[in-house]
Amino acid sequence: MYNVFKLHNGLRVVVEKIDYVNSVSVGLWFKNGSRNENKENNGISHFIEHMLFKGTENRSAKDIAEAIENVGGQLNAFTGREATCYYIKALDSHLDLSLDVLSDMLFNSTFNEEEMEKEKSVVIEEINMGEDSPEDVLSDLHSYAIWGEDTLSYPILGTEKTVKSFNKGLLKEYIDSNYTPERSVISICGNVDLNKAEQLVERYFGHWSAKEKNTLSYSTPKILKxxxxxxxxxxxxxxxxxxxxxxxxxxxxxxxxxxxxxxxxxxxxxxxxxxxxxxxxxxxxxxxxxxxxxxxxxxxxxxxxxxxxxxxxxxxxxxxxxxxxxxxxxxxxxxxxxxxxxxxxxxxxxxxxxxxxxxxxxxxxxxxxxxxxxxxxxxxxxxxxxxxxxxxxxxxxxxxxxxxxxxxxxxxxxxxxx
Structure with missing residues (x-):
């Protein structure tokens, strides 16, 4: 059974009820990835993904992890070329907690400067690790062979130069422009009450409003020889x-x-x-x-x-x-x-x-x-x-x-x- 609805702020929500499981999976999706970046900020979507786990006004990085792991759940995220997703899988009794943690990460992250410098080193090591993987190198190289200078070919992790250039102001400005309710989706699946799920989403995300209204546009790149x-x-x-x-x-x-x-x-x-x-x-x-x-x-x-x-x-x-x-x-x-x-x-x-x-x-x-x-x-x-x-x-x-x-x-x- 499905319930698809939209909040007054434009946030789209899809809830699928499955009676025979004891779990619930919650995903907070953004229509934003490396394709939405430019040469100067390439990798910022992925870096923001990392920073949202590094502490909020209410929880430290450890508190965020423990809030979900202490109840046997899993918390993770991924960044792609056209989307970013933060997700939690837990027992069905922890839907409220899952939405609470995800909303806290989105709305209350502090982007602590000291933590940001640490995370730059972490992401640069991730880039270096990719350089040691021929499959990863090949993936980026072939993307460039296919789409050339189009942003679709940009590496998801960015480059060492761009990552080092990131600061708190740049991250918050990018979030205000690109992480808006109209460009986002919450997906919930599991043994949940459809009405309760709708009420919880409204409680945690109903106040969300876009500080900026940016129209999404996409190129139509040709397949290159x-x-x-x-x-x-x-x-x-x-x-x-x-x-x-x-x-x-x-x-x-x-x-x-x-x-x-x-x-x-x-x-x-x-x-x-x-x-x-x-x-x-x-x-x-x-x-x-x-x-x-x-x-x-x-x-x-x-x-x-x-x-x-x-x-x-x-x-x-x-x-x-x-x-x-x-x-x-x-x-x-x-x-x-x-x-x-x-x-x-x-x-x-x-x-x-x-x-x-x-x-x-x-x-x-x-x-x-x-x-x-x-x-x-x-x-x-x-x-x-x-x-x-x-x-x-x-x-x-x-x-x-x-x-x-x-x-x-x-x-x-x-x-x-x-």
Missing amino acids: NILYKEKAIEQVHLSLGLEGLSLGHKDVYPLLLINNFFGGGVSSLLFQKVREELGLCYTVYSYSSSFINTGAINIYTGVSPNYVYDAISVIKEEIERFPKEVINKFNLDIAKEQIKGNYILGLESTSSRMFSNGKSIMFLNKINKPEDIIKKIDEVTYDKILEVIDSTFTKGIFNCALVGNNVEINKVKNILK
């Missing part, structure tokens, strides 16, 4: 190939999910069976779709020995070219549907996963995608629609590539992909 390479002294070469995908909320997102699942979504996929099982070129190879506002991409990732880089790229390119010609048959389409439905339903077995799904859906699409509706949309995908979506994505071929490793002759890569 690029090949980028970063030298790194590691054993493998990590590479990512990019194709044109679909934007967030596109009507053909479910056909694309089926297509991607068949092409590179699991160990039975065409890509895995060819590149790993038949040729033994790698340990891991997979594809996935990334959808954002006004744009989207399909990524293919693998990590290989420097001796196999060119073979791997050539084979993947051949499989992409072969795929539209030897497309999914109707039998395989039915299998793909069952796989996607199974993965989706199993992924909703916890209150937190359903809270995330509901919050993101209300945030970006302003509607609830109920499980039965999604299952129906998957079942309704036709063979002709599959052909149509393959033609608008895979048939266009590889647009861009990013590689991280050493002993790579970039001209050889360019010759393969041209």
Whole structure:
């Protein structure tokens, strides 16, 4: 059972009641991430995420953690390219406490200067840790290869230079401009009374008003043709190939999910069976779709020995070219549907996963995608629609590539992909 409503201040709320659980998950969502930043403040959304845990007028950083952990709950947050979410999972008897803590963090954080300097060091270490992870380096490098100078390619953590430049005034100014009720969502899922949940949200967030009214606008970046390479002294070469995908909320997102699942979504996929099982070129190879506002991409990732880089790229390119010609048959389409439905339903077995799904859906699409509706949309995908979506994505071929490793002759890569 769902209850979707909006407070007088514009804050959207979605509550899903599940009778057979003893937990509740609460998420405070903001339609704000690294894409909403600029070169000077890149990383500020992620830094604010850290600072909201560092103490309020009512609770120290330790008090915030203990308030939830002492009752057996979990408190965390994440920052993405287009959204930030602070969330708590606890027993269903602690909904009041969960909303109290989240509202306290949002409205009463002190942004203590001493704590801020400590946290700058923590985030810089997080950036350095990312530099030691070739997958993280590859992700940022390929984002730049896909979208170039568009803010969508900005690193979520920012840079050491930008992080060092942050101060209390800058953080509070950014929050006043971007963390507003109209751009936010509260998602609650679990064994809760719908009327009580509405009353509690009103109590803790009803007074919230925007100090500034900023209109959100998003670019429509084109998928660029690029090949980028970063030298790194590691054993493998990590590479990512990019194709044109679909934007967030596109009507053909479910056909694309089926297509991607068949092409590179699991160990039975065409890509895995060819590149790993038949040729033994790698340990891991997979594809996935990334959808954002006004744009989207399909990524293919693998990590290989420097001796196999060119073979791997050539084979993947051949499989992409072969795929539209030897497309999914109707039998395989039915299998793909069952796989996607199974993965989706199993992924909703916890209150937190359903809270995330509901919050993101209300945030970006302003509607609830109920499980039965999604299952129906998957079942309704036709063979002709599959052909149509393959033609608008895979048939266009590889647009861009990013590689991280050493002993790579970039001209050889360019010759393969041209």
